Amino acid sequence: MTAFSSTVRAEVTPVPLTLTHYDAETLTLHNALHRSRQPLTFGWHGRSASLYLMPEAAEVTADMTVAVCLGNEQLALSASWRTFDHLSEHPDRRRSMEDVDAELAAMWLEAVWLAWLEPLEATLGVDIRVQPADLHGRTANPIHITLAFELDGDVHPLRVGLSAATAKHLLPLFDRYFPTQPAMASSVMVMLSLMAGAQTLTLGEWRSLRPGDVVMLESFATSDDPNGATLNVGDRFSVGVSLSADSVCLKGPLTSLTSSQASNPPFENLMSEPPVDNPNLDDLPVRLTCEMGKLEMSLGELRALGEGSVLPMQRRPEQAVDLIVNGRCMGHGRLVMIGDSIGVQIERLALDEGHAGDE
Template sequence: MLRDTGAHFGTGCGGASIVTALAKQPDAQTDLTERLSRPRTPIACMLAERSILLCVGEAFSNEDAITVPVRIGSQACELHLSPALVAWLQEPLGLEGALVDEEPPQRALLLELASLDLLRLLEKHLGQDIRFGECAEADTRVAVDLAIAAGGRSLALRLELTQPLAEAWADFLDRIQPPDLSGLAAELVIEAGSQDLSIDELASLRPGDIVMLASQRPTAGVDGKLVAPVRRQSDGFELGGGFAPRARRAMVGSLQGSQNADSGDAEHILHVVFEFARTTMTLAQLDELKPGQHLPLSCTDETGVDIVVENRRVGRGELVMIGMGMGVRIVHLLPAAPMWNSQTS
């Protein structure tokens, strides 16, 4: 910061490392029920010696359902079959009577026999044996509704799996059919620059103070993970190159973490970003951006920037040249006391 004749260029500017992988990891907080019921393309496989499509997320009715205890490895589960599906599975067995009329142990054994082709495939993927008719109480079960599409008919069933097996099933579905992320929203931010400041420095900022920028080149950032150069135009910005992983800053903490720190941690570092503009785009729209393309946001103020800390706008500033460097003069700060003030009281 520049105040009177003193100058401070921020701390924690060096030691950056490059993020080598930006692949979006599955959100651990994503609701398991949502993952299990997410629309999926039907899965082609064999069941009862016939080609079928396994459809995920079909609504199941418990009315007249046949319940079969199932053990997968050491975990107790249940299978609920519609009478129509039981009759369909019975066809290759050549039984004289109706399978639904058999005693539960015999019925389970015959259903396992009719389903061997699919069960062997599942056992290979799971690495565990599957046995019908062996039962025990499970602590918690998660319902998975499915349907068998065969011969123009939809035959419903429900699996009640333990939590670990339900998560393994969801992981399997996500692996063979990754969720479509193209419609997810991301923040495209045009940055004039940034600087890392301590909590004390942030709390002491006043209108007229100047914060020097670590870089003088404007960039476009996506959710803080990707960055690309931009060029200033009369009516906004154009993309100056492709997106690449953003360098991860060393020594820079979070505001939340600083609130949990001891009172002596006044030198805890926060990242301050100076933004020209921002907009929300889908990942599909971002994928379509090409170098030289005009970015879809308006910015007519050539020097005005928002002062942002952890995605929270805390004030307004203007770009100024200081010798060979670029800085931001604080124009005003929001009247609400910043959260970090409590750290210096």
């Protein structure tokens, strides 16, 4: 006999999530500005310098903040004294930025940056001024960018705060001087399928098949290469290969697949047909492909493939192949010759289970 104690109802206080908050209206601009980008390189008093995007969470020492006014708009620029000393370098400067008042520091920066500001004024069609930031009266900027000013191998971070309107105004310039550079994502894994041949059937024809039946295939072999097959990458790309006893050799680079070549047949034409009272689903097209195995590799390895590349083969051509119907394994078979053509003899089907499983 099991005894139960009396139920005790406890008061549970929800704990608010401490998540980073992004305003929905500025999120698109935030993402556009924070895409992976190429650095801007330039000469700085006879030395090579660069400016590039850093992670938003990078630590920035805000010893000093100035406002860069773009007509009626403005952005806030914050950095350490050391960073501003490098950004204000000039042969005539005698004191550190830390040793002068805010008004003089802003005037000096505007004078030193004049060669940059004048072209920007012409492009934006506004007057640009540098002035001390009003840290008490200014409104909070919802968008922030962290940049790195690199000089002689030393990195000097600075934080840029701007409104959504200013960010939208400056985004085309940002795209021009800091072109996007998408990450290679070389460690992402992709699956390659080795295909011996394919055939388009109707659903009715597929349903009528039984073990022992033979289906003629549109072979990937040719008279020049009777051992030809193809590697399929995500139903988007493919490359012809030549089979050997335990490997495949690529015959060229990856090429894009057309919709008719993909494992899933196109249904655009069916969608344009007028509605019928009693649709005959047996007329639906299905794409049968014979898969000799799969190979997983990283995007970095995939990009390195080219004509002559050799990859290991999991399964010899005379062994069982998987019957892939509209992208799903629905049975097993064995490749056979039909005269000079190639076909597949059905060995096992899974018409109702949805997948054939492994034997």
